Amino acid sequence: MTQIEITPAELPYHELIGLLVKVDSSCDPTINGLSGLVVDETRNTLEIETDFQSDLTSVTELRTSSEPIDTAHSRVVIVPKAGTVFVFTIPERISQTGRNISVKIDGNITLSQPQNRIKNLKKSRK
Template sequence: MALTPETLPRHELNGLPVRVVDSDDETRVGLEGRVVIETTNTLSIEIRVDGDSRVVMVPKSGSVFEFAITDDAAGDEKSPGTASKLADTQPDATGDVPFESECAGEDVAYVTVDGSRLLSRPARRTETNGDSPWQ
């Protein structure tokens, strides 16, 4: 099954670029990086700043995430691009907006997903056969 905006909740999220669009904890809004670990209730996001990296756990419940799907992730030569929900965010201290620059291009689709749609064991959510409600 191809990775598209419609099917994103049924796919493996590890490795995808992600940004926290909204959260019950305002300090998490705007965090961006790559998903390194997904559990039933959290996404662990690796954030890189000035060559250093750290991993931040963000609860799925109460958060809204924006994923950047590129051609590499989608496995599609010509997927349509969509505008980022946070395209007008402020640049960092170096003047760059890392999420945008890392994923910029016309072949990038930004998919906004309410974290409550992802509340499930990743292995169960990505099943393609049986009686899975995610199919």
């Protein structure tokens, strides 16, 4: 099976579920610095699963291992895309460089249904 590679320029068009993310800045100061794994996405929000015992690196280790998630120390936080700047981590296995890449994205440019953003990526590649 061919592995899909993601470039930083194309990231806003791709599926965001499954990527590690950190809230860089937001209109809501209570979510600044929040980090975790994107577990769902709607037109206007991202659902981020956080792990209170770990930082972003440990979340990567948690997700790549086969151990179950410790739900006693994690929760899902719904974060609005509008007015929020996110830093996504493209994992080395799907980045063109073969290493983790951090990409800062203004949430306002991802304000659309995920399936529509993916269609726009196909159009831009033609």
